[in-house]
Amino acid sequence: MTQNIKPTHFRSEGDVNTTPARQAWNASMDDERAQALLKRDSEVFLHQAMSTPCLDTLEAAEGIYIQDATGKKYMDFHGNNVHQLGYGHPHVIKRVQEQIAKLPFSPRRFTNETAIECAEKLTQICGGELNRVLFAPGGTSAVGMALKLARHITGNYKVVSLWDSFHGASLDAISVGGEACFRQGMGPLMAGVERIPPAVSYRGAFPVADGSDVHYANYLEYVIEKEGGVGAFIAEAVRNTDVQVPSKAYWKRIREICDKHNVMLIIDDIPNGLGRSGEWFTYQAYGIEPDMLCIGKGLGGGLVPISAMVTKDKYNTAEQISMGHYTHEKSPIGCAAALATMEAIEQDGLLGKTRADSQFMHEKLMEMKAKYPVIGDVRGIGMLWGIELVTDHEAKTRAYDEAEAVLYQCLNNGVSFKVSQGNVIQLSPPLIITREQLTEALAIFEQAIAKVCKDFNYF
Structure with a gap:
């Protein structure tokens, strides 16, 4: 079992790429061309945490697979959350190619039919009162627009967010984010941010015997009343990184608190939107509606970067403010990709498929939990699952090395995924994955779990 581990906050976002295990992985690559490409990458790109050095080099991506320079394929169970449709979905490629040939760019002060159709379709699948859209190049930008609009609407600049949350890597986004690894060494950030503990079922800050989590929502009201001047509460409906799944009662209470105190509820569904929960958007699984919705990543079908902030008509009051002012604000190519993505999810029946696959994954993972003592917790929704590894079930000590x-x-056996918080295996496969492929991937995962239990003396 893990011995003498001194974890740091740098474990919070993903697997650490400077450990001996990563160095051993890099050294194991005996392909000269791959090593040469990795060397060139290291020499030309600015190094940064969690992406340098790279895991491998890629030459192709199709369906659920990414393929490296040697021809090795990985089932991609991470995909930076752009891969709801996998890679190279024919409908998305067709629509983008047609758009490039017709209208490749639209200056910001002009509009185009593709952008309008995309916005209309987006408001349709949001339903309810969410019927006003702004597009942007990436999810971080969508979060920035939502924060600005909340200030304009409420006249209050303070924001409440959750510890360990991630809302992007720009200065304003890391200001409201809850992961210390992104704020490290950055100096003063955006003022007026308060953070509260998330509703965590397995190792929460304020656990209760019955496992309920509404008291975490009540803490939001406590902070709003004590702090004053709060304009927004921002959170993912389900946290993507280490997969924290609050109850419906929690989100119902959050909505009530925000309404009572005139606080804008901003839901960041950038990684989980477009079907990963089995609904178009994760908040829909909870029966609530945010004041603002931020989406991105998978919106472009794994092909084109595009994001959006969606809000209500009653908040369409900022005509004298440049909320986004982005060059690609109504990108015909981005909107063609987004429109095709929404069409493909409908045409392929992926929402229903995701709900069925979710039940299958839950059953298989719970069987593993009962069998392998290194698994402390299994949690998830749709096609987003977290498997938390621990060295001790009572103390819930994080099993970093395991x-x-x-x-x-x-990775050696062809499945790629992310590790969050240093010990949570996050599995988020493409929604298009077949049951046979899913079964194969889970078998590879179980083999790895069994080997670790043996190697680390759990049996």
């Missing part, structure tokens, strides 16, 4: 060993064995 999680890393599982990661690299699965």
Whole structure:
């Protein structure tokens, strides 16, 4: 089992790429061309945490697979959350190619039919009162627009967010984010941010015997009343990184508190939107509606970067303010990709498929939990699952080395995923994955778990 581990906040976002295990993985690549490409990458790109050095080099991506320079394929169970449709979906490619040939760019002060159709379709699948859209190049920008609009609407600049949350890597986004690794060494950030503990079922800050989580929502009201001047509460409906799934009662209470105190509820569905929960958007699984919705990543079908902030008609009051002012504000190519993505999800029946696959994954993972003592918790929704590895079930001690060993064995056997918080295996496969492929991937994962239990003396 793990010995003498001194975890740091740098474990919070993903697997650590400077450990001996990563160095051993890099050294194991005996292909000269791959090593040469990795060397060139290291020499030309500015190094940064969690992406340097790279895991491998890629030459192709199709369906659920990414393929490296040697021809090795990985089932991609991470995909930076752009891969709801996998890679190279024919409908998305067709629509984008047609758009490039017709209208490749639209200056910001002009509009175009594709952008209008995309916005109309987006408001249709949001339903309810969410019927006003602004597009942007990426999810971080959508969050920035929502924060600005909340200030304009409420006249209050303070924001409440959750510890360990991620809302983007720009200065305003890391200001409201809850992960210390992104704020490290950055100096003064955006003023007026308060953070509260998330509703965590397995190792929460304020656990209760019955496992309920509404008291975490009540803490939001406590902070709003004590702090004053709060204009917005921002959170993911389900946290993507280490997969935290609050109850419906929690979100119902959050909505009530925001309404009572005139606080804008901003739901960040950038990684989980477009079907990953089994609904178009994750908040829909909870029966609530935010004041603002931020989406991105998978909106472009794994092909084109595009995001959106969606809000209500009653908040369409900022005509004298430049909310986004982005060059690609109504990108015909981006909107063609987004429109095709929504069409493909409908045409392929992926929402219903995701709900069925979710039940299958839950059953298989719970069987593993009962069998392998290194698994402390299994939680998830739709096609987003977190498997938390621990060295001790009572103390819930994070199994850092074990999680890393599982990661690299699965990579060796052709399954790629992310590790969050240093010990949570996050599995988020493409929604298009077949049951046979899903079964194969889970078998590879179970083999790795079994080997780790043996190697680390859990049996």
